[in-house]
Amino acid sequence: MTRYVVIGAGIVGLATAHRITLDHPDASVTVIDKEPRVAAHQTGHNSGVIHAGVYYKPGSLKARLCAAGRASMVDFCATHGIAHEICGKLIVAADESEVPRLHALHERAVANGLPARLVGAAEAKEFEPEIRCVAALRVESTGIVDFTAVCTTLADLAEKAGATLRLGTKVTGITARGGEQVVHTGSGDVVADVLINCAGLHADRVARLAGVEPPARIVPFRGEYFELTPERRGLVRGLIYPVPDPQFPFLGVHLTRMIDGTVHAGPNAVLALAREGYRWSKINPRDVGDLIGYAGLWRLARKHYRYGLTEVRRSLSRRLFAESLARLVPAVTEADLVPAGAGVRAQAIARDGGLVDDFLIVARDRQVHVLNAPSPAATSSLEIAKHIVAQLPT
Structure with a gap:
């Protein structure tokens, strides 16, 4: 045995x-x-999103295991009576400058064999009436669940x-x-x-x-969430994402209807000062020492410090967080957001400063x-x- x-x-x-x-x-x-x-x-x-596998390099472990895993997860939930829903999502180009990246994302989705199609602004509004966009990618096989x-x-x-x-x-x-x-x-x-x-x-x-x-080395990044107030949940029917920056593994703040009917907004991505640092006040000296002493993190910071500063500002300002969401759904305001906790992503960073993708x-x-x-x-x-x-x- x-x-x-x-x-x-x-x-x-x-x-x-x-x-x-x-x-x-x-x-x-x-x-x-x-x-x-x-x-x-x-x-x-x-x-709580069951991802379709749009973003990942064709042939990579993420692409292969996500596509197969989505089907396996849906079957598992159906077999064991776990609440889930295949609601689909929209990836939104808020202006013309994002359209080329949206088309590149569509090509990647096609290469990964996924049911995704480009839609115009009018059709996108049929799925999400409150969005503002010039074009969008509709991904039908995305779902939600309580993991x-x-x-x-x-x-x-x-x-x-x-x-x-x-x-x-x-x-x-x-x-x-x-x-x-x-x-x-x-x-x-x-x-x-x-x-x-x-x-x-x-x-x-x-x-x-x-x-x-x-x-x-594992480097912790905290992702902070807000939640739409109950009376404003109707602004979002399903899942609304921005077009991601391909340089980063983070998808940008987005709007997600959860399986319990609440609507979460986020996450951002800020360096956490503890591996289990779910808030700014949580500081672990050992974890901070590991961060300070790791050359890979300093190399990453030098390359992407502007992105990092933007994320920190958004973390410290509910107004800026709301403005990011309003690029997708203009009706969202600072008053519509209440704090909804945070998660910490265990992101591996190589010694040369590269994010392990x-x-x-x-x-x-x-x-x-x-x-x-x-x-x-x-x-x-x-x-x-x-x-x-x-x-x-x-």
């Missing part, structure tokens, strides 16, 4: 544990997470299949002992044959504990480390799990 230990009870870790129980029903599977609940960080703070509910179901299925969840259990060290992986925790050791690191915001640190030097999964000596899995990892999670399990020694 092969013993597997999965570090991280976010959606990728839980999907992987569930996949192991399906593919290797005789295996022993243990999931460890320092938090007392599943989906405590990236998964539980995201926008925390997906995690709860994955955890339940894994446990029913014999997996053990050790929540509230912090990993303090990892030792290779012969052919075994010994995971040291505050409540005793877990001995396994194979280790899978899905620790998200701490994935690079877990890799180092396991003796693997990651090729990139694709999923980064490294296999070493009976270990697999998921070292970059930001959006669309939630959408892709069931397929990421298949990809991981296919690499595992048995």
